Amino acid sequence: MSFEDRERKIIQLVKERNYISVKELTKLLYVSEPTIRRDLTLLDKKGLLKRNRGGASYISRQQTQYPQAFRHDENIQEKKYIARLASQFVQNGDSVFMDASSSCFYLAQYINRDKKLNVMTHGFAAAKELAKSSNINVEVVCGKYDIFNDAVYGADACNYVRSRYADICFMSMGGLDVSQGLTNLYLEDAEITRVYHQQAKKTILLADHTKINCKYYIKVFDLAEIDVLITDRPLPEEFDTFCFDHDIDVIFE
Structure with missing residues (x-):
């Protein structure tokens, strides 16, 4: 098993159990204790878990952002x-x-390949999926590549987006809250997402139920600024009322 595969499995196990010992991990992953200790040390340095004496504990999503490959495996059916x-x-x-979210990666799989489209993204997973169709013109913005998120960020990326205009912008968020709006953990995500929103006629937010009433460190923009919210369950009453009052179309079936 490669380190990347172990990384995803370790994060999954720590998330499920909140704490797991080195001994448990060696039995479940069939590797030596020194290997597991090295893995946990690396994951701790990345901020993906907390290395404890004899094991590791979970860090909540409000405190860290997990790798793109791991996010693809979260809430798959809902997404x-x-x-x-x-x-x-x-x-x-x-x-x-x-955007470069796992939700947009799955959206790329469902878009009708017979339609002629111009699509721009800073996420490589969605770009590779869409590029399978000769009818879809795919642009990937220029900028600094981030292997952790398999995406491009930075001032150059934002300026590139400003040179285009879209009918629709699809995006996801770390959290949605009536009072705090749309939030993410990292500034780079927030910056390019704001530009997408500014340059698009319509903004459609993709958010499964686990993101409702969650708040992260960086505010992106107000919830009232989106046009459509697509989710997988009926919204809590306060959230639903807010969307109705601000003419946000809510779709979950």
């Missing part, structure tokens, strides 16, 4: 459900922005 609903908004001839 696919949302992606299928979102794909119905894409019309032939549209220009589309998509």
Whole structure:
């Protein structure tokens, strides 16, 4: 098993149990204790878990962002459900922005390949999926590549987005809150997402139920600024009322 595979499995186990010992990990992953200790030390340095004496403990999503490959495996059915609903908004001839979220990766899988589209993204997973169709013109923004998120960020990336205009922008967020708005953990994510929103006629937010009423460190923009919220369950009453009062279309079925 490669380190990347162990990394994903260790994070998954720590998340499920909140704490797991080195001895348990050696039995479950069939590797030596020195190997597990080295893995935990590296993951601790990345901020993906807390290395404790004899094991490791979970760090909540409000405190850290997990690698893109790991996020692809979270809430898969919910994200696919949302992606299928979102794909119905894409019309032939549209220009589309998509962020680097795992939700947009699944959206890329559901978009009709027969439609002629212009799509721009800073996420490589979605770009590679969309590029399978000769009808879809795919642009990846220029900038600094981040292997952790398999995406491009920075001032150059934001300026590149400003040179385009889209009919629709699809994005996801770390958290959604009525009072705090849309939030993410890292500034780089927030910066490019704001530019997508500014350069698009319509902003559609893809968010499964686990993100509702969650707050992260960086505010991106107000919840009232989105046009459509696509989720997988009915919203809490306060959230639903807010969306109604601010003319936000809510879709979950």
